[in-house]
Every structure is written in C-alpha cells, then in structure tokens.
Amino acid sequence: xxxxxxxxxxxxxxxxxxxxxxxxxxxxxxxxxxxxxxxxxxxxxxxxxxxxxxxxxxxxxxxxxxxxxxxxxxxxxxxxxxxxxxxxxxxxxxxxxxxxxxxxxxxxxxxxxxxxxxxxxxxxxxxxxxxxxxxxxxxxxxx
Numbered sequence: 144x145x146x147x148x149x150x151x152x153x154x155x156x157x158x159x160x161x162x163x164x165x166x167x168x169x170x171x172x173x174x175x176x177x178x179x180x181x182x183x184x185x186x187x188x189x190x191x192x193x194x195x196x197x198x199x200x201x202x203x204x205x206x207x208x209x210x211x212x213x214x215x216x217x218x219x220x221x222x223x224x225x226x227x228x229x230x231x232x233x234x235x236x237x238x239x240x241x242x243x244x245x246x247x248x249x250x251x252x253x254x255x256x257x258x259x260x261x262x263x264x265x266x267x268x269x270x271x272x273x274x275x276x277x278x279x280x281x282x283x284x285x286x
Contacts (some may be wrong), residue, residue, distance in 0.1 A: 148282055157232045167219070167225065168222035171219040175212060175215040194211055201259075204258050205257050206258070229266065235281055235283050237283040239277075239280045240281075243270075247271055
C-alpha cells in the first residue's frame with residue numbers, strides 16, 4: 144500500500160486538512176466575532192441568521208443545546224484541532240493523526256448531538272478514509 148501514489152495522496156490529504164482547518168478558523172472566527180458584536184460584515188449576517196435558525200429549530204431534539212456563540216466557538220475549536228493535527232501529520236508526529244481523528248470525532252459528535260444525518264456525513268466519511276490513509280502511510284519518524 145505504501146507506494147508513490149498513496150504517499151502523494153496522503154500528503155495531499157494532510158494539506159487538505161490543513162487548508163480546511165485554516166478556513167474553519169478564519170470563517171468561524173469571523174462569524175463568532177460578528178455574533179459577539181466585535182465586527183460587522185454584511186457577508187456574515189446571512190450565515191449567522193441561518194445558524195441561529197438551525198439552532199432554534201434543532202434545540203428540542205438536540206442532546207446539548209448550543210447558543211450561536213457556543214456553536215461557532217465549537218466550529219473554531221474544531222478548526223484549531225484539525226489544523227494542529229495536519230501540521231503534526233505533515234511533520235510525521237504521532238499526535239498529528241490523533242488530533243485529526245479527534246477533529247473527526249468532534250464532527251461526528253455534532254451529528255449525534257442533533258440526532259440527524261445530512262449530506263455533510265459524506266465529508267465525515269471521506270475524512271475518516273483520508274485519516275486512515277494518513278495513519279497507514281505517513282508513519283511517525285523515529286526519534
């Protein structure tokens with residue numbers, strides 16, 4: 144399994160997780176800042192309204208009811224975890240894949256919390272496959 148193609152694919156997966164994490168931090172952080180009244184961008188208003196509406200509609204069936212700021216903080220935390228994990232995986236540190244797996248568990252926890260399955264489940268499935276590929280191919284370097 145460890146050939147040039149799978150090594151390249153695992154490297155691309157690490158870079159993809161890194162980019163995704165940075166975007167999650169940036170966008171989530173911007174939305175969180177706006178929801179707290181710290182900044183004001185018209186581009187974020189609709190996303191915050193949609194998030195607020197989703198949380199209100201889901202509050203009855205959720206195991207843990209988030210407010211908008213709590214939910215957005217969770218999204219940012221997920222971004223931090225996957226970004227640090229991707230950096231670790233790129234550096235072939237054993238904790239890198241573990242943090243990517245933690246991010247995936249955090250993602251799965253949102254599905255469990257809202258007792259729902261939606262098309263975003265495929266992102267989670269793809270993430271699990273890519274995390275397994277990284278774990279198999281980008282083994283930690285001996286110290």
